[in-house]
Amino acid sequence: MDLPITDAPPTPSETELTGEWFKERFTPHESHSHQIRKTIIQTRTKFQNAILADSYSFGRCLVLDGEMQSAQLDEFIYHECLVQPALLLHPNPKDVLILGGGEGATVREILRHPGVRRVTMVDIDGEVVDFCKQYLKEWHQGTLTHPKTRLIIDDARKFVLETEEKFDVIISDLPTPIEGGPAYQLYTVEFYRKMVKKLRPGGLFIAQAGSGSLLQLHFHAVLANTLKKVFKVVRPFYAFVPSFDVPWAFLLCSQKGDPIQLTAAAVDRRLGAIKNKLRFYDGEAHVGLFHIPKYLRESLRREKQIISEKKPVFFFK
Numbered sequence: 092m093d094l095p096i097t098d099a100p101p102t103p104s105e106t107e108l109t110g111e112w113f114k115e116r117f118t119p120h121e122s123h124s125h126q127i128r129k130t131i132i133q134t135r136t137k138f139q140n141a142i143l144a145d146s147y148s149f150g151r152c153l154v155l156d157g158e159m160q161s162a163q164l165d166e167f168i169y170h171e172c173l174v175q176p177a178l179l180l181h182p183n184p185k186d187v188l189i190l191g192g193g194e195g196a197t198v199r200e201i202l203r204h205p206g207v208r209r210v211t212m213v214d215i216d217g218e219v220v221d222f223c224k225q226y227l228k229e230w231h232q233g234t235l236t237h238p239k240t241r242l243i244i245d246d247a248r249k250f251v252l253e254t255e256e257k258f259d260v261i262i263s264d265l266p267t268p269i270e271g272g273p274a275y276q277l278y279t280v281e282f283y284r285k286m287v288k289k290l291r292p293g294g295l296f297i298a299q300a301g302s303g304s305l306l307q308l309h310f311h312a313v314l315a316n317t318l319k320k321v322f323k324v325v326r327p328f329y330a331f332v333p334s335f336d337v338p339w340a341f342l343l344c345s346q347k348g349d350p351i352q353l354t355a356a357a358v359d360r361r362l363g364a365i366k367n368k369l370r371f372y373d374g375e376a377h378v379g380l381f382h383i384p385k386y387l388r389e390s391l392r393r394e395k396q397i398i399s400e401k402k403p404v405f406f407f408k
Contacts, residue, residue, distance in 0.1 A: 113144060113152075115159055118306055123336045125149065131226060136218040139266070143226055149334040153194060153227065155219070155266055161194055162334035166230060169299075171372040172330045172341055174200035176380065177260050177297040178207075179361050180348045184259040187211070188289070190247040190277060191265040193219045195231025201262075202234050203365050210240050211258075213251075217244035248277050257291045263298035267310060278314065283321045296322065296344040303329040303338035305390060311340040312394030318342055324349050328380040329387065330371070351381045 116122040125146040132143040142154040150163030161169060174197060178184050187201050189212040201210050212235075214220050220242070224235055235242055243250060247265070268278045276282065283296075290296065296318075301310040311327070318325045322344035329338040343350055355374030359366060366373050 113142070113146065113154070115154070115157065117302070117304070117337070121306060125152070132222055134218075136216050138216045139219070141216075141219055141222075143222060151227065151229075152334065153223070155193075158267060159334055160266070161196065161230065163229065165333050166194070166196055167370045168330055168332050169335075169339060170196040170200050171369055172328070172339070172380070173197060173262060173264060173297065173299055175362075175369065175372040176328070176341075176343055176350055176377060177262065177295045178204055179358055179377070180343070180345070180350050180353065181259055181293065181295050185209075186256070186258045186260075188251075188256075188258040188261045189213065190251070190261065190263045192262075194223045194227050195220075195235040196227075197262060197264045198234040198237070198240055199230065199232050202237060202239060203368055207239065210234075210237075211243065211256075212240065213243045213245055213247040215244070215246050220244065248282060251282070251286050251289055254289065256289065257294075258289055259291055259294050261286065261290060261294070261296045263296070265299070267299075267301045278317070280317050280320050283318060287321050293347065294345075295348065298342050298344075300327070300340040300342045302335075303340040303387065305386075307337070308340075308390055308394055309397075311342075312391050313398055315342055315391065316395060316398055318344050322346060326350055326381060327383065327387075327391065329383060330380065350377070353377060 111127050113125045113127050114122050125148060127144050128147050129145040131145065132141065134141050139156045143151070145151050146162070149165065152162045153160040178201065183206065184204065185206065185208040187207060187210050189197050189210065191214055192198060192212045193214050193216065198210050198212055201207055223231065234240055263277070265277055300314050301307065303311060315325055315327055324345045324347065326343045326349065328341050328343065331338045355378050358374035358377045362373065
């Protein structure tokens with residue numbers, strides 16, 4: 092039996108396109124609306140509902156299963172946070188695996204590091220990847236067809252379970268799981284126990300970990316608790332992404348390396364010339380990311396207590 096991700100099925104955000112407005116519903120009582128200038132794609136792929144649209148406030152936006160995935164104005168915040176702390180903490184990352192990653196911006200951030208030998212990106216939804224290649228060139232900047240990139244359209248879980256390859260860093264750029272969704276089976280403790288065997292000694296895992304809002308913190312807290320069953324070091328960090336309208340949560344995991352031990356000066360030294368290409372992340376930002384405010388630390392402790400006391404009624408199989 093898998094460790095429960097939550098004690099009830101996560102309720103997906105509802106997406107509404109009404110006239111010229113796109114509404115993303117966070118909870119039954121909270122939503123964020125964006126005025127749309129142009130809808131480029133609105134479709135149901137084999138795996139998920141997908142919308143690509145140009146908004147007045149945030150520019151081009153990708154929405155999957157009702158959740159804003161990234162927006163032109165601020166996607167750099169999310170993607171730099173998802174990639175750079177792990178690649179800086181690892182002493183010599185050569186081979187990197189991305190679970191998901193449709194837009195290609197995660198590949199872009201990895202390939203800023205010249206020492207990387209190969210990036211393997213495994214995404215289940217080829218239709219989404221295809222229209223991202225066509226319409227989100229500012230995101231991927233051609234890196235999806237870079238000689239160092241291996242793009243595999245397949246189930247990321249299947250790939251991880253079957254591959255004999257080893258990686259220095261594994262990055263989870265998957266949608267927040269909903270029951271029956273394409274990412275559903277990649278958030279179980281059984282999967283993570285098998286995944287960790289695909290890391291080389293000293294390897295790192297980093298994941299987007301859902302909303303860091305006090306109204307939606309439960310999934311993030313349970314995911315952190317799940318990963319602590321597999322990794323010795325699990326460090327949460329957060330960055331406010333304006334198009335998401337909430338602080339977004341990430342988890343950096345290892346068996347030894349600890350990002351809070353890196354000073355700002357050390358991060359800047361390791362970044363070298365890459366620092367000038369980044370818009371969000373540097374040494375000062377790194378220190379701020381991993382020194383989280385008191386209310387979040389206390390909220391995570393409360394959620395952990397709730398998780399330990401409640402009898403779970405929902406499990407990922």
